[in-house]
Amino acid sequence: xxxxxxxxFRRVTFGYSRVEGRRRAFAITDVSFDVRPGEILxxxxxxxxxxxxxxxxxTGVLEPAAGEVRIEDVPLARxxxxxxxxxxxxxPQTLPEAFPFTVGELVLMGRYPHGPxxxxxxxxxxxxxxxxxxETGLLELAGVAFARLSGGERQRAVIARALAxxxxxxxxxxxxxxxxxxxxxxxxxxxxxxxxEDGVGVLLISHDMNLxxxxxxxxxxxxxxxLLALGPPEEVLDPGLLGTAFGCAVVVERSRTTGCPVVRxxxxxxxxxxx
Amino acid sequence: MSPVRRLLVALTTLLAVLxxxxxxxxxxxxxxxxxxxxxxxxxGRAEPESLESVxxxxxxxxxxxxxxxxxxxxxxxxxxFQALTRNPLAEPAVLGVSSGAAFGVVIAQVLGLSATVLxxxxxxxxxxxxxxxxxxxxxxxxxxxxxxVIQTLLxxxxxVGIFFSSAIAVVVSLxxxxxxxGVIHWLLGNLAPVPRPSLALFAALAALGxxxxxxxxxxxxxxxxxxxxxxxLGVATERLKLRIFLGAALLTGAVVAFAGPIGFVGLVxxxxxxxxxxxxxxxxxxxxxxxxxxxxxxxxxIARTVIAPAELSVGVITSFxxxxxxxxxxxxxxxxxx
Numbered sequence: 006x007x008x009x010x011x012x013x014f015r016r017v018t019f020g021y022s023r024v025e026g027r028r029r030a031f032a033i034t035d036v037s038f039d040v041r042p043g044e045i046l047x048x049x050x051x052x053x054x055x056x057x058x059x060x061x062x063x064t065g066v067l068e069p070a071a072g073e074v075r076i077e078d079v080p081l082a083r084x085x086x087x088x089x090x091x092x093x094x095x096x097p098q099t100l101p102e103a104f105p106f107t108v109g110e111l112v113l114m115g116r117y118p119h120g121p122x123x124x125x126x127x128x129x130x131x132x133x134x135x136x137x138x139x140e141t142g143l144l145e146l147a148g149v150a151f152a153r154l155s156g157g158e159r160q161r162a163v164i165a166r167a168l169a170x171x172x173x174x175x176x177x178x179x180x181x182x183x184x185x186x187x188x189x190x191x192x193x194x195x196x197x198x199x200x201x202e203d204g205v206g207v208l209l210i211s212h213d214m215n216l217x218x219x220x221x222x223x224x225x226x227x228x229x230x231x232l233l234a235l236g237p238p239e240e241v242l243d244p245g246l247l248g249t250a251f252g253c254a255v256v257v258e259r260s261r262t263t264g265c266p267v268v269r270x271x272x273x274x275x276x277x278x279x280x
Numbered sequence: 281m282s283p284v285r286r287l288l289v290a291l292t293t294l295l296a297v298l299x300x301x302x303x304x305x306x307x308x309x310x311x312x313x314x315x316x317x318x319x320x321x322x323x324g325r326a327e328p329e330s331l332e333s334v335x336x337x338x339x340x341x342x343x344x345x346x347x348x349x350x351x352x353x354x355x356x357x358x359x360x361f362q363a364l365t366r367n368p369l370a371e372p373a374v375l376g377v378s379s380g381a382a383f384g385v386v387i388a389q390v391l392g393l394s395a396t397v398l399x400x401x402x403x404x405x406x407x408x409x410x411x412x413x414x415x416x417x418x419x420x421x422x423x424x425x426x427x428x429v430i431q432t433l434l435x436x437x438x439x440v441g442i443f444f445s446s447a448i449a450v451v452v453s454l455x456x457x458x459x460x461x462g463v464i465h466w467l468l469g470n471l472a473p474v475p476r477p478s479l480a481l482f483a484a485l486a487a488l489g490x491x492x493x494x495x496x497x498x499x500x501x502x503x504x505x506x507x508x509x510x511x512x513l514g515v516a517t518e519r520l521k522l523r524i525f526l527g528a529a530l531l532t533g534a535v536v537a538f539a540g541p542i543g544f545v546g547l548v549x550x551x552x553x554x555x556x557x558x559x560x561x562x563x564x565x566x567x568x569x570x571x572x573x574x575x576x577x578x579x580x581x582i583a584r585t586v587i588a589p590a591e592l593s594v595g596v597i598t599s600f601x602x603x604x605x606x607x608x609x610x611x612x613x614x615x616x617x618x
Contacts, residue, residue, distance in 0.1 A: 064512045087514035093511045097505075101366060104504055105559040114502050118514040124498055124562055125284055170513070 009078040010039035011174040017162070019058055021169045026047050030067035033230040035072070037168060040174060040206040045196065047221035047238075051251050054227040060176055063208070063237045065089050077173060090118035094172035096164050098179050100151065108154070108162045109147035112138055115169030127179050141165040141195065148223035156189030164195065175199065176208040181216060193220050214268040217258075218242055226250055242266040287563045290556065294570040298348070302573050303581040305344050305581040306475045310588035342473040346482070347580045347594075348573040350471065350539040351549075353486040353531040355572025358546020359564050360493045360528035363500040364521060365433055368551060368609055372411075372532040373543030373602075374434065377443030380414020381536035382467060383444040386451050389463075397477040400537070406487055408533035411590055414440050415529050450593035461503075469595025470579050478538065485534040490569060492527030497562040504559075542576070542595045544602020549575050551605055 020032035024081070033055040040046045043105055056083050061067040062074055067079055074081040076092050084092075094115070104111075115137075118132035126134075138144045141161045146154065151162060160180060177196065181189040197203045197220060211217045217224060224241040226234040228250035234241045247255040247268060253269035281288075286433040302474065306322070307315055317332040322341070361370040361377075372378045388406035393399040414551060421436035452463060474482065493500075499520050502510045507517045549572045550564060557563045579597040586592060 049474075066508060066511055085509065085514075086516065089374060090514035093512075095509070097509050100509075101504065101506050103366065106501065106504060107419070110558075110560065111503070114505065114513065117502055121514055124495075125282075131282075233377075271591075 006179050008042050009042050010075075011077055012040040013075040013078070013207065014038050014059070014062075015073045015075065017062060017069045017074060019055075019062060019067060019069050023164050029065070029115075033062075033227070036227075036230075036232045037072075038225055038232070038235055040208055041247055042173070042206050043204040044223065045200050045207040045209060045221045047224045048208065048210075048227060049215035049217055049224055049241075050227035050233075053189040054250075055230040056227060057178060058230075059227075060095060060178055060210060063176060064093055064095055082218045087121050090170060092172055093169075093174045093176065094167035096175065096177040096180055098182060100159075100163060102104045104151050106151050107148055107200045108143055109134070109138070110167075111151055111162055112143070112147075112165045112169050115166040118170060132246050133171065137165050137168045141168070147231060156183050156185070157191060160184055160188060160192055161195070164192070168199070172205065174206045176210070179212060180209070181213055189216065196220065214242065214247075215265075218268070219263060238266055283563050284358075285561050286557055286560075287566060290444055290563065290567045291570060293335060294567055294574065298570055298574040298577070301578050301581070305347075305577055306336065306340055308581060308585050309340060310584070311336065311589075322411050327544075339473050342476065342479060343471055343584075344577060345479055345582070346471050346474045347577040349479075349482050349486050350535045350542060351545055351572040351574070351576025351579075352569040353489060353535050353572070354542060354545035354576070355549040356490050356493055356546075356560055356565055357528040357531035357535075357570035358572075359522045359550050359561065359568050360500075361546065362550060363503060363561055364506060364524050364528070367433060368554070369434060369606065370549065371544065371546035372528070372535075373441070373541060374547065374606070375415065375418050375437035375613070376417070376439070376444065377411045377415045377437075377532045378536055378541035378543065379441040379444035379448070380417075381411040381533045382541045383447050383451075384408070384410025384413075384533070385537055386448050388436055390451060390455050400478045400544070404481070404534055404537040407537035408530055411529040411533040412526070412534070415525065416441055417443075428467070466540040468593035469540040469598070471539050471576075471583075472594050475480065482534060482538045486531060489527045489531035489534065490565070492523050492530070493525055494565045496523060497560075500561040506538075516596060528589075540593075540595065542598055544598045544606070545572055545576055547609075548598070548602050548605050551609060 006196060014037055017036050018034050018231060038046070048059060050056055058067065062069055066084070076084065076089065081089065096153060111128060112134045113126050116126050119130065120127060135144070138147055141164065143161055143165055143242070144160060151159065180192055184192060193216065196207055196209065200207050205255060209217065209221060221238060224238050225232065226246060228242050233250055234246050242257050244255050244257050247257070256271045257268055258267045260267050307318055311331065313332045313335055317326065318336050320326045321332040321336040358371045361372065361375060362368050384406035385403055388403045393402045417440045418433070418436045421439065422433040448467070499515050502513055502515050503520065504516065511517050550568050553564060553567055553571055557567055576594065576598070580594045582589040583594040583597050
């Protein structure tokens, strides 16, 4: 039995009404893909390729001009914002500078869509939040102000808040940008465990193509709002495709340890093997 | 401690404090009345025309009621504006909203509204309109740049405040001063006894404003995540912001209409409370209501006794408390993140 994809983009087109600069920045045109349960789909591409637009379309913050977004086989347009939030959780890049709450309070905020009429969280909400903090190693930090956490702890706390929503789809927007290596690894392991063990679909937006190559089951390459490629990392991380997308020469090698593709820009002193 | 327990403990403590302040406030004043006589008068056993009855029932009790209403309303308005702007310095007076409301009241007085209940309602409507006008102006000026930057917001508040203060000065100069009796005293914030029907109206307006903010306290917490994240969690942020905006403007307008533009209550009270009960707006809103009442009642008791038989404007006392807190919060905001 095949389960319905947790998210399904069907020929989605979106353009912001105001034209910024020469091109309609952040617009996307005729993009189709799906995210299956337990799958990690990476979205890669240059700046303003439309990666964040996909995220916003996925949560109903933006509505497509054409095409349809479906969540677990239900058109997004038919779901209210609370119903969407029970299925899709977004991990933003950062929280506002002066976010004043504690870790425990932050994680409990993720329970909002499960009882928006309540002024205070239920016992069940507290139990879910406690379990999520346990899974992410945050239990001891529950009473600590978010502003006092280190970069890695912050990232875990923000992910924990999203997990408290108990989503079917977890969307992460550049989760490792502000993290050093150790925390990048922790974050990657956490995401992998979620998809493998809990069957959560993951949409990972990342600049870091090497992380994406190792972590993702499939990659989606976007450039100027167009879908250039969709498939396993080995196929998508092709020097020709990436060169077109990023507008520069790209070298793809193979990691000696994992066998995964390793991508970097070719600059003047790069020796390109010609085969 | 769960937020519900924290709320109950804090609320009980604060209600006790408020009761104590109210008792002191009832007992002291420029007219020397024995405590026993005060008690007698409050219980309605004294002669209606006697000194103790006139002083306690006629003057002190309504004034205590007005101080409780105004203090609670201002503190809750402060919490509302702070959650809306995500800035602990936002407050009706700092944002210039009080000045806008005061301008509305002055216009209403020029038009001849003052004494009867219906006219007081008109006064409150003008004050509310002035508050909305000023708050909208601040919002537009401050969000001209991308997002709401703290410094821009404060500057916008100062500018709008100065503008409306000047407008008030113009109106006062143009109109026969006798028609605007006591306007200077009122402009500093003055809790003169309010007649009973007007007091009931004040209470109703304050209750409406507090309800508008308190019912959305959980959503206000989520707003601290940023608007987009709050939306992605299912909060209807635009409607939420509008309700809070109107609620806070209504509270400010009501206070200004009945007691004048009293500054800094909405800054000092939430600031001190956050240190004790934390940031959760579900705890902060009800406790601010009671703590604000106790704070303003205390300030007013000082204002009317410290230079007796003359009295200070209560706004002078709250500003003396508020200015240092403002500077402190501003400086601690500038501290670079660890």
